[in-house]
Amino acid sequence: MEGHFPFLSRIFLAEQGHKVVFLSAFPGIATPTLLLAFSKFPEQESQDISQAAERMEMSIQVLKQKVCQKHKRSLHPTDILSADLLAMIANISGCLPYMLPPKCPNNCLANKYRLITGACNNREHPRWGASNTALARWLPPAYEDGLSQPRGWDPSIRYNGVQLPLVREVTRKIIHVSNEAVTEDNLYSDIIMVWGQYIDHDIAFTPQSTSRTTFLNGMECQMTCEKQNPCFPIKVRFLIPSREIPGMDCLPFYRSSPACSTGDHGILFGNLSTLNPRQQINGLTSFLDASTVYGSTPATENKLRNLTSKEGLLRVNVKYYDNHREYLPFTDRIPSPCAQDSNSSEGERIECFMAGDSRSSEVTSLAAMHTLWLREHNRLARALKNINGHWSAETVYQEARKIVGALHQIITLRDYIPKIIGPDAFNLYIGLYTGYDPTMNPTVSNIFSTAAFRFGHATIQPIVRRLNAQYLDDPELPNLHLHEVFFSPWRLIKEGGLDPLLRGLLAHSAKLQVQDQLLNEELTEKLFVLSNNGSLDLASLNLQRGRDHGLPGYNDWREFCGLPKLETHTDLNTIITNHNVTEKIMELYHNPSNIDVWLGGLVEDFLPGARTGPLFACIIGKQMKALRDGDRFWWENDNVFTEAQKHELKKHSLSRVICDNTGISEVPADAFQLGKFPQDFKHCDNIPGMNLEAWQEFYQEEEICGTPKSVENGDFVYCSEFGKSTVTYSCQYGFRLQGAEQLTCTNKGWNFEAPVCIDINECENEINPPCSPSTKCINTKGSYKCLHTDPYKLSEDGRTCLGNACEPTHKLCIFLFFSFSVGSMSVVAH
Structure with missing residues (x-):
């Protein structure tokens, strides 16, 4: 069957404003949903992993949709695409670096x-x-499709003869x-x-999904009661007087981000005959x-x-x-x-x-x-x-x-x-x-x-x-x-x-x-x-x-x-x-x-x-x-x-x-x-506590080696190993060591010269670029900046440009471009 799919000629993933828009986009008091999103908004590394997993998930969904249209039946892309091709998709998604x-x-x-x-x-x-690894499963998950569909997603599915x-x-x-x-x-x-x-x-x-809109058609999760990833709205039988969106019969709910290599796309990362149900990140x-x-x-x-x-x-x-x-x-x-x-x-x-x-x-x-x-x-x-x-x-x-x-x-x-x-x-x-x-x-x-x-x-x-x-x-x-x-x-x-x-x-x-x-x-x-x-x-x-x-x-x-x-x-x-x-x-x-x-x-x-x-x-x-x-x-x-x-x-x-x-x-x-x-309380003078003298060290400077050399943008820690006095150096975030990490005192002095901390050029990271493709990355000492050009503006994450590719009502816009030959049919999905 793979012969009908000569090659997936190009996949282009470009993020446009992949983030939650916070208070500055909403004059006045923030809504409860916005506050929950702020509270659940992950740190940068978690964002990157979540977004990589979501890009992968969206890619597979689009492929499944197109394959289904072509063959008039439901097929998983893994049934018709080569392992090498699937690995390429996985690599482009950005997931692979986080699996190492x-x-x-x-x-x-x-x-x-x-x-x-x-x-x-x-x-x-x-x-x-x-951190940023999947939560442990003590029992296999009970997804409705065996992979990722939540319990209660499909109203036609019965549990012991009844709906949940x-x-x-x-x-x-x-x-x-x-x-x-x-x-x-x-x-x-x-x-x-x-x-x-x-x-x-x-x-x-x-972390919950960093996307505020559905992956396939860009619908706002706060504006729809339709179940479509990452939206899993909470249906209400009676309208709530203080609704954020008057007249809607649901409360917005965003699915938790998947962990890379799990769920619908988990099959891409291992044995092609083995299913790996969706897991969530801690x-x-x-x-x-x-x-x-x-x-x-x-x-x-x-x-x-x-x-x-x-x-x-x-x-x-x-x-x-x-x-x-x-x-x-x-x-x-x-x-x-x-x-x-x-x-x-x-x-x-x-x-x-x-x-x-x-x-x-x-x-x-x-x-x-x-x-x-x-x-x-x-x-x-x-x-x-x-x-x-x-x-x-x-x-x-x-x-x-x-x-x-x-x-x-x-x-x-x-x-x-x-x-x-x-x-x-x-x-x-x-x-x-x-x-x-x-x-x-x-x-x-x-x-x-x-x-x-x-x-x-x-x-x-x-x-x-x-x-x-x-x-x-x-x-x-x-x-x-x-x-x-x-x-x-x-x-x-x-x-x-x-x-x-x-x-x-x-x-x-x-x-x-x-x-x-x-x-x-x-x-x-x-x-x-x-x-x-x-x-x-x-x-x-x-x-x-x-x-x-x-x-x-x-x-x-x-x-x-x-x-x-x-x-x-x-x-x-x-x-x-x-x-x-x-x-x-x-x-x-x-x-x-x-x-x-x-x-x-x-x-x-x-x-x-x-x-x-x-x-x-x-x-x-x-x-x-x-x-x-x-x-x-x-x-x-x-x-x-x-x-x-x-x-x-x-x-x-x-x-x-x-x-x-x-x-x-x-x-x-x-x-x-x-x-x-006052009868059950005690004065603080009578509350016991630790004596830190147990941590006192009686230091004698090494007569031969002397005090280790300090380094700019870094520091050292004394440590004894195998009865020898050593110091271990480390650099501040945004810098890396050049030279020996650990020095040992010998009878001739320190066995190496002290290292130096040199700036990391984050902009050279091709595996996981710090800025989106829509911005220009400028390296700074210990950090970096993402710059935009007109008519774009820099979004609040400091990494992404917002522009015409995204509708202004969308908090998240992902532009996904597939161009590949499906038999004699050319498919372009936006």
């Missing part, structure tokens, strides 16, 4: 500090746990609860909810490594560091301070879509914050947690430099980063997870630490990030409270509804700083996850609503996301965890005490096997001493064990810290971090445990 294994360092530091990308943690499997219910109907009839009807948790404080969200943002971020490192503070790519890390500091500090806000304490810096995506104080002076703007994770400004409590850890890093860095004056800035930075990462691990596994899954499940699924297991894959699983760890959404309070130093309501800082603090950094900066907000989180309870009180109306009706110009529903987004990712149904996951399969309504009643809830579930789903796994896990009765039922306890427990045992740099592993340092780290707690980095003087011993002030 990372180059792992072979120097003294390879065992001392983790890479910012998470790569090379496991020497045999260097991509395990690395509309996710918005599930929200309205089962999940939604009014703000006034929520139940308070009598054991745990509101900060336990914040920690769960914060840690989730440390280990998982699934833009972050899977590890509990404080990537919320430092980022998951070199580019992000570079933006967050203060490279002029000799103390290894992180960048801080240069305009605003919180009683002389630091705030996060503002994002460089200006103007950002964050809300502004209506009483601010003309021209004054408080932008979204910039942190290691792009979602840091979603709510003020999350921004406060990010700020707390920024301050903790800088506090540690200054103290470490003070006791080790000979340390280079790079050494101080890496040692402080290592401590902060360890504290994230300790607080999560020691203080947080046992309260969530209960002591029995903790012992069963996690147990005592016995050391690093190189056969354990730490990669975050799809089921964990898309369903199980989203249990925390049912613990979010609808009200934000801010308290004074006596832990009493402050008349100048009244309670706020949750929707009033979405994307509102100005409230932190202008309304009292961190202290009142943290006191409110410490002294007030979390919302209790009750079977008929799951998500409050702030989340189901007012998510990211800054005015009355829109609506989003977090519960429906979660359910739709699970279907988008092809997550198998509830019973499949119960069987995975060794739990009994539920066949009937009566079976369901055995694990859900509230039979009114089971009645509603069966009315919508008809069969327990049809239940979306996120909902099924949420409504199970809690295990003893837990805040989750048996299914989510199993999934969370298995994931946490993988994150711990599969991490070569886990704080308890041999030779990561000294025994003295481990002893000190164990003393520390979230309460101590709050004491050290705020003006709060009295806290509970366990920040997650709900208590009454």
Whole structure:
């Protein structure tokens, strides 16, 4: 058959404005959908991977369409095109470079500090746990076509004889609860909810499609209710009063970006007879490594560091301070879509914050947690430099980063997870630490990030409270509804700083996850609503996301965890005490096997001493064990810290971090445990913490070698290997080493001359050009610029030109040109 297709003569892929258009394109207040897009907008490397995968997907879709037109039947292009030709398409898409294994360092530091990308943690499997790799699958996905079509996409497909219910109907009839009807948790404080969200943002971020329009015909996803990639709209049976597009019977929803080599085009990258279902990307490192503070790519890390500091500090806000304490810096995506104080002076703007994770400004409590850890890093860095004056800035930075990462691990596994899954499940699924297991894959699983760890959404309070130093309501800082603090950094900066907000989180309870009180109306009706110009529903987004990712149904996951399969309504009643809830579930789903796994896990009765039922306890427990045992740099592993340092780290707690980095003087011993002030609170003088003298090094300058030579645009770190004194050099982002990376002190002096850091010419990168074909790339010191020419203008990503090739209403335009011979028929697709 291939003889009828002599050659695919030309494929030309040109991006025109491949990005989301943010606030500057929308005068006034940003819509909820726009804010969600901003929050889900990936860092540059994730964008590049997402766009490459989407170009590949679109290419295959066009080919399938044309082949079908020619042969009057459905054929996959792989049935009629050669392997070489398919490989050429894959290469042009831009996917191939991201499939290559990372180059792992072979120097003294390879065992001392983790890479910012998470790569090379496991020497045999260097991509395990690395950023911008596919989420792990613990069960095969349940796509309707076996490859990529979401559950519920085709209304003609039946599940156990019935259609899946509309996710918005599930929200309205089962999940939604009014703000006034929520139940308070009598054991745990509101900060336990914040920690769960914060840690989730440390280990998982699934970028949604960077395209705002359908791939084949350019329809706006916000303007259509038609299901066509990447649009997977949420159909609503009744119109919502605060609709963004009046009269439409759907909420916009964008599919998650596919990972390269999966889904419809996965067959291009391996055995041509093997299908590789669509997988989704994790833009972050899977590890509990404080990537919320430092980022998951070199580019992000570079933006967050203060490279002029000799103390290894992180960048801080240069305009605003919180009683002389630091705030996060503002994002460089200006103007950002964050809300502004209506009483601010003309021209004054408080932008979204910039942190290691792009979602840091979603709510003020999350921004406060990010700020707390920024301050903790800088506090540690200054103290470490003070006791080790000979340390280079790079050494101080890496040692402080290592401590902060360890504290994230300790607080999560020691203080947080046992309260969530209960002591029995903790012992069963996690147990005592016995050391690093190189056969354990730490990669975050799809089921964990898309369903199980989203249990925390049912613990979010609808009200934000801010308290004074006596832990009493402050008349100048009244309670706020949750929707009033979405994307509102100005409230932190202008309304009292961190202290009142943290006191409110410490002294007030979390919302209790009750079977008929799951998500409050702030989340189901007012998510990211800054005015009355829109609506989003977090519960429906979660359910739709699970279907988008092809997550198998509830019973499949119960069987995975060794739990009994539920066949009937009566079976369901055995694990859900509230039979009114089971009645509603069966009315919508008809069969327990049809239940979306996120909902099924949420409504199970809690295990003893837990805040989750048996299914989510199993999934969370298995994931946490993988994150711990599969991490070569886990704080308890041999030779990561000294025994003295481990002893000190164990003393520390979230309460101590709050004491050290705020003006709060009295806290509970366990920040997650709900208590009454003052009887259940302790003065900070009585809250234990680590003694950094365990990190003190008694330095003697090498008599023979002397102090290593410093390098411009780089730095060095001392490291001992095989009993010899060595230094390892590294360059700042945008530069590369020329010369020896590692120097060893010998009896004749340093064995090599110090290297130099030379500028990388990014414009010479032909495999993954930094600028789109519509722009001119200009190299600059440590970076590059993308320049446009009239009549084009430079888009907000600084890489792409916008011009006549794109209709002005489109946020994303991709111009795809195929010219090839199909038998005697010439096909040109735009």
